[in-house]
Amino acid sequence: FSKVVCGFEKQQEGSLRFKGEDMMGLSIKERADRIGYVMQNPNQMISKTLIFDEIALGLRCRGYDEDKVKERVESTLKICGLWPFRKWPISALSFGQKKRVTIASILALEPDTIILDEPTAGQDYRHYTDIMEFLEELNRRGITVVMITHDMHLMLEYARRALVVNDGRLIADSSCADVLTDRELIEKASLKETS
Numbered sequence: 001f002s003k004v005v006c007g008f009e010k011q012q013e014g015s016l017r018f019k020g021e022d023m024m025g026l027s028i029k030e031r032a033d034r035i036g037y038v039m040q041n042p043n044q045m046i047s048k049t050l051i052f053d054e055i056a057l058g059l060r061c062r063g064y065d066e067d068k069v070k071e072r073v074e075s076t077l078k079i080c081g082l083w084p085f086r087k088w089p090i091s092a093l094s095f096g097q098k099k100r101v102t103i104a105s106i107l108a109l110e111p112d113t114i115i116l117d118e119p120t121a122g123q124d125y126r127h128y129t130d131i132m133e134f135l136e137e138l139n140r141r142g143i144t145v146v147m148i149t150h151d152m153h154l155m156l157e158y159a160r161r162a163l164v165v166n167d168g169r170l171i172a173d174s175s176c177a178d179v180l181t182d183r184e185l186i187e188k189a190s191l192k193e194t195s
Contacts, residue, residue: 001165002115002148007031019112032058036106040117042098045105049089051082055105062109072108079141080104081134096127100134113144120154132158152180152194164189 003009004016007028016023018034039045048054052073059069077083080100085093090101099119106114119135120128136158139145149155155162155176162179164172166189172179179185186193 002037002117002146005031005035005115006037032109032111034112036109036111036114038099038102038106038114038116038119040121042095042102045102046090046098049091051077051088051090051093051101052086054090054101055108058105058109072110076104076108079107079138081130094127096123096131099123099131103134107138107143111143113146114138115146115148117148118151119147119149120151128154150192152192156180156194164191166190 004011005018005023007023007026011024018031023031046054048057055073055076056069059072064072074083074086077086080103082097082100082104085097090098093101103114103116116135119131123131132154135145135147147154147159159176162172162174162176163170164179164185171189172182172185180191180194185191
């Protein structure tokens with residue numbers, strides 16, 4: 001679903017609308033102006049040596065002047081809690097900090113929505129909590145946060161709405177509690193039951 005939304009794959013049928021606008025004719029770049037996508041593994045997204053340059057990359061590719069790049073990157077570094085590390089090489093960061101850098105690189109582009117694939121994968125409890133509190137703050141600032149996850153505890157604790165996809169089809173759109181108390185749905189979607 002996220003690959004279709006972002007334009008990485010073509011939709012096979014139906015329509016795709018974002019804020020009422022048909023997205024069918026939009027390029028990947030035009031979609032990325034509205035919707036940011038953060039991969040599960042930050043190492044698959046990172047291409048620069050320094051944190052500042054990684055976050056600035058998308059802005060520079062879009063032709064922003066360096067004053068605007070600096071302003072946006074510095075603002076994003078502060079929002080993401082990366083300001084103290086702004087001059088560090090990415091290789092000196094933990095996995096969780098790299099994850100924040102990839103999120104920051106998308107946030108600098110000011111999308112309306114951000115899609116995160118397994119945002120807490122590979123995190124210990126402290127980093128898991130830090131990332132989720134950070135995402136909650138982004139949501140309070142008006143950014144729609146969509147998480148792709150198999151972590152039912154994460155979903156129950158942080159999500160207000162659950163969409164369940166199975167075999168390329170939406171099979172549920174409900175509250176998290178409703179999803180996880182529907183035994184037939186749990187079995188059909190191969191979800192893990194929680195205690």
